[in-house]
Amino acid sequence: MGGKRSMADVRLYAITDERFHPGRGMIEVMEEALQGGVDVVQLRDKTASKREILRKAKQLRSLTRRYGALFIVNDHIDIALAVDADGVHLGQDDLPLAEARKLVGNKIIGISTHAIEEAREAERGGADYIGVGPVFATQTKADVVPPVTLSYVRQVAGEIRIPFVAIGGIKLHNVDEVLAAGASRICAVSEIVGSADVKKTCETFLQKIEASKRGGSYAH
Numbered sequence: 166m167g168g169k170r171s172m173a174d175v176r177l178y179a180i181t182d183e184r185f186h187p188g189r190g191m192i193e194v195m196e197e198a199l200q201g202g203v204d205v206v207q208l209r210d211k212t213a214s215k216r217e218i219l220r221k222a223k224q225l226r227s228l229t230r231r232y233g234a235l236f237i238v239n240d241h242i243d244i245a246l247a248v249d250a251d252g253v254h255l256g257q258d259d260l261p262l263a264e265a266r267k268l269v270g271n272k273i274i275g276i277s278t279h280a281i282e283e284a285r286e287a288e289r290g291g292a293d294y295i296g297v298g299p300v301f302a303t304q305t306k307a308d309v310v311p312p313v314t315l316s317y318v319r320q321v322a323g324e325i326r327i328p329f330v331a332i333g334g335i336k337l338h339n340v341d342e343v344l345a346a347g348a349s350r351i352c353a354v355s356e357i358v359g360s361a362d363v364k365k366t367c368e369t370f371l372q373k374i375e376a377s378k379r380g381g382s383y384a385h
C-alpha cells in the first residue's frame with residue numbers, strides 16, 4: 166500500500182485493547198483491522214510495563230508500515246519517539262500540548278477533549294487532531310467522563326477546523342447517528358477488536374462512513 170497518510174485523510178481509527186480478544190494475539194487482531202481498511206492504529210495499554218509496551222509498539226510500527234497506515238502511541242511520548250511512531254495521543258491529564266510539541270517536533274499530536282473549551286484550546290495550541298467523546302456510554306475506559314452526547318459532536322463539527330475523531334460507545338448500530346451529527350472520522354475500540362469478524366466490521370464501518378460522505382442517506 167501507498168505513502169504516508171495524514172489525519173486529514175483518516176476515516177476509521179482503531180485502538181488496541183487486549184481485554185476484548187482473550188486467546189487471540191493483538192498483532193493478529195490489528196492486522197485483520199488493517200486488512201479491513203483502518204487508517205490509524207493506536208496502541209493503548211494501561212497495564213503493561215513500559216518495556217512490554219515498547220515491544221508491542223515495535224511490532225505495530227512495522228505492521229502499520231506494511232499497510233501504509235498511521236501508528237499512534239497513547240500516553241508515552243518516549244515510546245513513540247523510540248519506535249518512530251507517526252504520533253502520540255494525549256489526554257487532559259497528560260503532558261500539556263506545548264511541552265509535547267517540543268519533544269515530538271512535527272509528529273502528529275492528538276488531544277482528547279470532552280467540551281468545546283478543550284477543543285478550542287487544542288486547536289489554538291496546534292494539535293493535529295482531537296478526540297471527541299465519549300459520545301455514548303462506554304465500559305472500555307476506566308476513568309471516563311459522562312457521555313458528551315451528539316450535541317458536542319455537532320458543536321465541534323460546526324466550529325473546529327482541525328480533524329476530529331468521534332469516540333466512545335460507537336458501534337455499527339449507532340455510527341450512522343454520529344456521522345449524521347457531522348463526524349467524518351470514527352474511532353472505536355470494543356466494536357472493532359472484540360468483533361468475531363474484525364475485518365468485516367471495519368469494512369462495514371467504512372461503508373457507512375463513505376455512504377454518509379456521499380450524503381443524505383442517514384439524515385434523520
Ligand code: TZP
Pocket residue numbers: 277298299302303304305306309332333334335352353354355356
Ligand atoms: N476515550 C474516550 S472513550 C474511550 C477512550 C479511549 C474508549 C472507547 O471505547 P469503545 O469500546 O469504543 O467504547
Ligand code: MG
Pocket residue numbers: 239240254255256259
Ligand atoms: Mg493519556
